[in-house]
Amino acid sequence: MDDNNKLQNSYVYIILGLLAAVFVGAVCIAVRCYPPYSVYFGVISSDFKSMLWTFMLLPSVVLPLSLWLSNMLNPRLSRFSLLSVLLCCCYFAAVPRLYKLFDPARMSVTTSLFAFFLISCCFTAVIKDIKRKRSKKWVNVTFGLIFTLVFALLSVCIGYFIICLYYFDRTAVCALAPILCLVYALGALIDAYAPATVVLSAITVGYSVLCAAFEVMNKRILFFILLGLLALSIIWQITDIIKNIRSKENDSKSGNA
Secondary structure, eight states: OHHHHHHHHHHHHHHHHHHHHHHHHHHHHHHHHOHHHHTTTOOOOHHHHHHHHHTTHHHHHHHHHHHHHHHHHSOOSOHHHHHHHHHHHHHHHHHHHHHHHSOHHHHHHHHHHHHHHHHHHHHHHHHHHHOOSOOOHHHHHHHHHHHHHHHHHHHHHHHIIIIISSSOOSHHHHHHHHHHHHHHHHGGGSSOSOHHHHHHHHHHHHHHHHHHHOGGGOOHHHHHHHHHHHHHHHHHHHHHHHHHHHOSSTTOOOSOO
């Protein structure tokens, strides 16, 4: 009976492992289809891009259902995490259809960007649920500083292209938005940031994705809003790191709650 319980308890982690493999595959496909990055691997046709996304159809249907059933046997994930997985997988399944309904050239940018963002949000939600132990203080401070510095460097680069150049298109944001998604997702592995800071960072990264994905956002005033969100996110992140440094215990709470 104990062996059966152990097996049931492991189901959710097995499904999460399969889901992680699917997410890695989705990231590879998104990079291959994303024009700012795909130029380094060779240009491919829109039909081929749509075909690549069709490989995600089967796992996008099976895995959310399997994860929901396994989580019933051994509850490890919140409803929000399950919903984020479902939303992410539904999006993967819808991408080939989007290529047929809209301009494929625009969809190659938009679909990849939203894939990066949804995967980073889903990864963050799942990691926060399954992570049982708080990171040590030195881990929070060290990696928190690294992630915040990278986030600040990306913000400075975006600000330079927006403020200092005579003309501006979405090129800079398009190139840097996926990296912002990556930094945001990696920040979930540590406990340096408070929940409010994580939410603000998600809003900031999501807004950068919108600026990169849609031409209607190609207005300087909207990009200045992005700079304001980036600056506020950096301030909150630095505040959380300072609170981690001042805290005397590893399990002390940080942040802008």
